[in-house]
Amino acid sequence: MEPSSLKPLIDFFEVRDNLSDAERQILSSLPLRRHVFQRNEEMVRAHTQPRESCIVLKGLAARAVYMQNGARQLTAVHVPGDFVDLHAFLLKVMDHSVVALGECEVAFVPHEQLMRISQEQPHLTRLFWMSTVIDAAIHRAWLASIGRRSPEQHIAHLFCELYTRLETIGFARGMTFGFPVTQSEVADMLGLSLVHVNRTIQQLRSKYFVNWDGTTVHIKDFDRLAEFSEFDPSYLSLIKIPR
Amino acid sequence: MEPSSLKPLIDFFEVRDNLSDAERQILSSLPLRRHVFQRNEEMVRAHTQPRESCIVLKGLAARAVYMQNGARQLTAVHVPGDFVDLHAFLLKVMDHSVVALGECEVAFVPHEQLMRISQEQPHLTRLFWMSTVIDAAIHRAWLASIGRRSPEQHIAHLFCELYTRLETIGFARGMTFGFPVTQSEVADMLGLSLVHVNRTIQQLRSKYFVNWDGTTVHIKDFDRLAEFSEFDPSYLSLIKIPR
């Protein structure tokens, strides 16, 4: 098997707009520095000033904001094809960290390359821009979840989101996807305690047709889960429109 | 007094990077449709497909996500100079609404203008992009607040954020700023109930050197408030760096 490719990134864009051959070519020939991170390793560190931005190729990553007492809040999960750290290109100084959830392979792209594209490729630039704007939409959906959904609904919504995003790029089949995450990490996504997450997951297992054994999520009835959690995928911008 | 100008938008950019005369000129000559919204009016509606994006000129606006039962979560507050709805330019379909908090004057810019800039002005495009990426950073800060800060810290953090942002564009002086907002609206920002917000505010008033009479926030000791709420303004990218 050849090394993980940028195909999921290209899929990410092509689900939402058309790419020209030239654009596909530019993306495919980006000089990449590949790296595999182990569970919990920081691939981008808060307060640093990165000179490259990373794309998830395989596995999962998450954005994390740390508090002084060591607590943290995860603010998004990223799947293969996500240009996770594009934010750094504009922010210059990171406001948060990006950590690996389970083993995670990423590709780093130098900012000079992004700058070149931003100078010469308006359409591709807009697609990059779109990717960060979708990240913001995901943050808003998470804010709604944490602020106004019950813990049960929140987890259900999270699973619907991840399944949908993974399915879009061909990384989920048969209502199943890999989610090698600790309950404590889910607690950091939900802003709850480990113990409460544990109890909530037990309720979900018994009531709402989802199962998660710590490694794999299996959704037994997606529609029911989506209805229960008020999941509406439109915030993921899964429509092909000229951008 | 002439009508509210785009000066705060230009200030927003110039705090973070240098603008050329040509760029300032392009911004100043954008064709604008001005409109004043009353408290609680929706200036951008979720699920619609706007053909223009709006900039706050005066007053405050907020992003809102609505749930089926009528509850809502506010995900950000916007101040004069914020190009609030730039997201619509890339998203095409809105995932959320933008509502006026108190009386709010905005300027709408047609997407054709933004498209023209994105085709011809790479640097200005990056600044627009930066503005949306800062919005995402604000969402992350709010996620951390709602998930990992106490209600008291959360409100304190919110006041620090707003004071800092307003001060930056010259809309706050003497540790005071206008915040003509209802406790119920603050509850929608914090993801809490009205009653709990009321009690929390009373605690803040007595303990933490802040006052808010429903119209104006007065911060008696900013440093103490910032320390208490772990406010670190770096997520607002207030540094002048070439972008």
Added chain:
DNA sequence: CGGCAAATTGACACATCTCAAAGCCTGTGG
């Protein structure tokens, strides 16, 4: 003065956290 909208209070139910102890599973060394 009368009428509202918003702020405040009180009482009580329910949700969530913390602490601490068990139970489970897996990899390793003997």
Added chain:
DNA sequence: CCACAGGCTTTGAGATGTGTCAATTTGCCG
């Protein structure tokens, strides 16, 4: 192959935090 260590998951119990409901009070405006 078994015992044990370490990391997760699960449970229990009691302390706090938050929500809900309903009544009161306050402030502003016609």
